Amino acid sequence: MTTTTHAPPKGKLFEPKLLIGVAVVGVLLLFSLFTGVYDIFGAQDGGEMFAITRIPRTIALVLAGAAMAMSGLVMQLLTQNRFVEPTTTGTTEWAGLGLLAVMIANPGASILVKMCGAVVAAFIGTFIFFLFLRSVSLKASLTVPIVGIMLGAVVGAISTFVALQTDMLQSLGIWFAGSFTSVLRGQYEVLWIVALVGVAVFLVADRFTVAGLGEEVATNVGLNYNQVMLLGTGLIAIATGIVTVVVGNLPFLGLIVPNIVSMFRGDDLRGNLPWVCLLGIAIVTVCDLVGRTIIMPFEVPVSLILGVVGAVVFIGLLLKQRRRA
Template identity: 65%
Template structure:
């Protein structure tokens, strides 16, 4: 009954053809899977080091290229899912970890761990990033409850203001304790240092994906508001807590292992919902695939544009993401001006 109600309510205001998209293994999806596999193959054989012409090429292939490609796929899926859940819970398409301050809180968590432990392990850094991501995301949701939202633009503005404050605090603390190098290296999100032993925690993202899929119906109901969710038998506060925890887990892991990756959670869910509506369960595989494809494309470009040097992938993501952000704003402005 709950599942049926969720499906019916999630269809309100979404694509009227959404019920035709519930089948997963359609030809478009199969073609998308092959496209991702093709990008993965290109990523494996793209780089300055000639793995086919060197004696240790095979060893380098499995030490650096395979972990890098796998980390690209897992990271793309994680950030895209985090953006999707955030947009659903806040009922706002302009929200993602970059525009809510979540990623800045992760950076503050990493800095705090470095202050306490001079040479922290990856597990310690990841724990600090996840904990502070949870605190920051919870604070953002709490602020939204207390602010009267007259425009959808208020939500990302509040998030970016909060993120700017946290970023300023991180910079001040870094300057005070001479740790600015740690902050700068974190803000430059890059996959150049990924190798065996430095990316394995990203596999936790698979567990996060499964949990989001299991809770998809309840998260969809929570996105319709507290009154609707409660009337349909869902504990609204509990599901918001769970959604916040899953977002924080995904973002914290990525922040500790890779660094800051802006706007990925904004681009992908908006493109998917544009064609498929707003149902979380049926959109989740598409969001994961498109997230993988987006970040792999940006990473391949980062390696070939000025070869033999490498551009940080965060720079390309930030450029593309900011352009998409502006286009979404312009589209919403035109829609608001169109008479109904």
């Protein structure tokens, strides 16, 4: 694995620029609230539809965008690799497999039960990936996400086969579409759990930062490295599992955001976390707005827009690393 062993610079947590970022994101969220085919001003039930669809969708954009961007930041720090995030390590595919297993075992399961199944499976998959990294010394930074993508492809193939055998292939495709179209009042509230995950990440940010310097350094300063890795795995699994159940797959978001933020602010997790959350929300919101308006009155899944943007950024990062090498 490619490591970054220098001490991360300490940035200010709150600064005037952050307020500007909050204002910009606030404007984007206002656009989200008032963008759509349904006439919320002219229709008789416009106010009710606004409360049922627009507000939940906008809140889901905030929570899902922040959660996946934050998960990517933590995962990159713990693996010491800038090319990993939940969709390049198989975590999302494992969450989908857990969701599928719950649906097969209990077709009428509540969203909370589905969430638990996805979280457990995501934790198992992420734990397996981390164990693999610890047992195999990978020197090339690009090899790590390639291994993760391969593992994810295997899990995804198993999910597809099982879904095909149980006549649930269409449902599987809908789950992985990554769209906010179906987010309604009464169906998105479990997403608030990822806000607690964000608080937990902020509270233990310094430990994650030290763990990101490597096991030897972390152990020398008295940190329980294995405990921190287990905690990080659990938080990533919770965030990924919940977002997968409610929204679906949001590819490359956890890859794009931390890399852009670290270019300007270094690798201090606590200082970068507000910026990572803001940028994650902004990118998801912009992609969702594009998806809603590009072929209106129809919608393009946000995962499609994110996939295109993420692929371009991923290629750019590869070329940048190649120039450095």
